[in-house]
Amino acid sequence: MHPYASSDPGILKQEHLVNAALQIRSGRLLVFLSILSRLTVVVLLCALALLTEYLNLKIAYNHPRLVELSSGKAMRMFYEAADTVFSKFGDPMQLAQTNGGMTWSIRLMGVPFTDPIAALSVLAKDHRMKLGFALGLTAPLALALLFGRAFCAYICPASLLFYFISRIRRWLSRWFYFPELSIHRGFSWGVLAGGIGVAVWTGHGIWTLILPYFAVGQTVFHGIAMGTLSIALGSILLFACLDFFFGRQFTCRYVCPTGRLLGFVGQKSLFSIRRNAQECLTSCNSCAEVCPMKVSPKLDQSVDCSVCGECLVICPTQCLSIGIRKVVSIPSHVASPIPERIHGSPPQSL
Amino acid sequence: MSIFAEFLEKLRSTLINRSAFLRTFLIGAVLPCFLPLLERLPQGARLRRFLRPPGALAEKKFVDACIGCGQCANVCPNKCISLCGLEGGIENLATPKISARAKGCILCMACTQVCPTGALQKLEPTPEGIAAVKMGTAMVSEDVCYSFAGRTCGVCYRACPLPGKAMTLGIFEQPHVHEEYCVGCGLCEQACIHMPQAIRVFSNRSIS
Incomplete structure (x- = not known):
């Protein structure tokens, strides 16, 4: 226990009981995992786009030598590799066709995954849903109910881009000043409502321009499978500029409607950030400063927490952990008072 | 509560x-x-009626139902399905289209199997399934076609997946399209050796 932390034997006992549950304390592991899994998603998107090329080679040539003659050595290596992998599990052609799509609606080995926004948009415009499409919602919603906005830190390929932009910002901030703006989070509810409105008015294609990860998926698919530049590249650049000039992960926090929706669904998620109030320092606010989602674990906030693990890395007393959400409420006299903030915005609720 | x-x-x-x-x-x-x-924004000539993949609903219902996920384009082994950019306006953004001159549809029906929202109705790659496809109709420009100018060609007939039904040959292998059988796959347009093409596929699906 930290010497400056308050002590109360009764609370300590409660804490001890709750802490016995599954917990992750290593922030570095989480940060590493989040980058790794998002990189995997990007690679997966590229592989799915390349799958079109593979199918074409398969049906058009179906012989390594012919493939090489038509499109070069690199493509032959890709063709042979894909062929070996798929042949192990069955008919390569059929097996390859069980995968497809992008971040918006994807099938992996025949299992569909649906974006909640896509489902909302279809419900608003078309009023009908196929069963497979609706069942595809299970995994994203379950993820949100279990881990809150974990999608944003572990799956979303656009947030990887924003993560790298935030690192560039941090490096450049040695010489330049970068503002850290805050706006009210109602903005992304507005984007959600406006997006659905425009989708009903014109068509679902509008989400290509509004949703960062859909824009990334479109750009990757257009670039690799069709060899063209997508219009979605423009909106990616816009979002990147927002992030670069206005604040760290500004788009994720204030613009992206999916993140807001997942944060809303997962505000009572099973796993979330936990704070050991006894070890928490009164004078320290570093977890709230470092949080890309502007959540304050200090105040036991966990709405919008994407379990990225950055606060676990920065916490000087290691009082934070990711585990099953606390069911016991800590008496107010134990919780540390809010320190005076030097910069940044006052904490916001949803 | x-x-x-x-x-x-x-x-x-x-x-x-x-x-x-x-x-x-x-x-x-x-x-x-x-x-x-x-x-x-200033753009070139805009073609509002695209050739859609097989099994597509009526145009308006199709645009309503299609969410632009790109799964049809992803599984197409012929790489003939491409996703629209802004060339078709904002309502066609990210919807699939087929540019027949670049590549026609081989009617393998892979795209109809995977569509998550039912914008493409499920069809089987059997003769019955192919007969149910109605993407468009081929039309011959007789003043351009080689065969109608007396130079025997017949390339479009050899490319047609329904020879003898959708297309029959006259003297000098002049193509005659029969609308009731033509599915509008666009293979004839892709194969036409004349530049510009003497046979074109036009989408004739109903709007709503």
Whole structure:
């Protein structure tokens, strides 16, 4: 226990009981995992786009030598590799066709995954849903109910881009000043409502321009499978500029409607950030400063927490952990008072 | 019940007590409404009626149902399905289309099997399934076609997946398209050796 932390034997006992549950304390592991899994998603998107090329080679040539003659050595290596992998599990052609799509609606080995926004948009415009499409919602919603906005830190390929932009910002901030703006989070509810409105008015294609990860998926698919530049590249650049000039992960926090929706669904998620109030320092606010989602674990906030693990890395007393959400409420006299903030915005609720 | 009441209370406090919420909400809701202005950007000639993949619903219903996920384009082994950019306007953004001159559809029906929203109705790659496809109709420009100028060609007939039914040959292998059988796959347009093509496929699906 930290010497400056308050002590109360009764609370300590409660804490001890709750802490016995599954917990992750290593922030570095989480940060590493989040980058790794998002990189995997990007690679997966590229592989799915390349799958079109593979199918074409398969049906058009179906012989390594012919493939090489038509499109070069690199493509032959890709063709042979894909062929070996798929042949192990069955008919390569059929097996390859069980995968497809992008971040918006994807099938992996025949299992569909649906974006909640896509489902909302279809419900608003078309009023009908196929069963497979609706069942595809299970995994994203379950993820949100279990881990809150974990999608944003572990799956979303656009947030990887924003993560790298935030690192560039941090490096450049040695010489330049970068503002850290805050706006009210109602903005992304507005984007959600406006997006659905425009989708009903014109068509679902509008989400290509509004949703960062859909824009990334479109750009990757257009670039690799069709060899063209997508219009979605423009909106990616816009979002990147927002992030670069206005604040760290500004788009994720204030613009992206999916993140807001997942944060809303997962505000009572099973796993979330936990704070050991006894070890928490009164004078320290570093977890709230470092949080890309502007959540304050200090105040036991966990709405919008994407379990990225950055606060676990920065916490000087290691009082934070990711585990099953606390069911016991800590008496107010134990919780540390809010320190005076030097910069940044006052904490916001949803 | 208490969860519901709590939710209502939270919603009420969020909506009423916070003018900041309403302000930002309205700004956020209005901003996407400017996106259709992208259509006003200067562009080339716009083809509003695209050739859609097989099994597509009527045009308006198709555009309503298609979410632009790109799965049809992803599984197409012929790589003939491409996703629209802004060339078809904002309502066609990210919907699949087939450019027959570049590549016609081989009617393998892989795209109809995977469509998650039912914008493409499921069809089987059997003669019955192929007969049910109605993407468009081929039309011959007789003043351009080699065969109609007396130089025997017949390439389009050899490319047709339904020879003898959708297309029959006359003297000098002149192609005659029979609309009731033509499925509009576009293989004839892709194969035509004349530049520009003497046979074109036009989408003739109903609008609504």
